[in-house]
Amino acid sequence: MRAVRYTSFAFTAHLLEAGIDASIGTVGDALDNALMESQLGLYKTELIKPRKPWHGLPDVELATAEWVDWFNNQRLHTAIGTIPPHEHETNYYARHQPQPAAGANA
Incomplete structure (x- = not known):
């Protein structure tokens, strides 16, 4: 059984307003969480x-x-x-x- 993911609607709307196409809701997508993973890598x-x-x-x-x-x-x-x-x-x-x-x- 795969883990359930909770996604904030407000966060998704903010990403879209900023011109960032969120890949929320897909599993195994190469872009899934890419922005956060990139930031975490820098950190x-x-x-x-x-x-x-x-x-x-x-x-x-x-x-x-x-x-x-x-x-x-x-x-x-x-x-x-x-x-x-x-x-x-x-x-x-x-x-x-x-x-x-x-x-x-x-």
């Missing part, structure tokens, strides 16, 4: 393996929080203009803010 290669041996869960949790901060706020990503992902996201939303209607009171 293990860049943080977990190089810094072992770990001395307990608190050490791993703190290092993970530091790595996530670096990954989102400091890492330069060449595909988005050699800027950190957080900066790219901030710029995106600044450009896509709804503009007030002409003559509208502020």
Whole structure:
């Protein structure tokens, strides 16, 4: 009997809004969970393996929080203009803010 998979509808909708075609609901598909597996691979290669041996869960949790901060706020990503992902996201939303209607009171 295969394991039952629970999938959040909201998560799936968010992926689709972001232009990511989720392969949710298929078994044995080469793209199944590819995005998460890729991210997990980076995490293990860049943080977990190089810094072992770990001395307990608190050490791993703190290092993970530091790595996530670096990954989102400091890492330069060449595909988005050699800027950190957080900066790219901030710029995106600044450009896509709804503009007030002409003559509208502020």
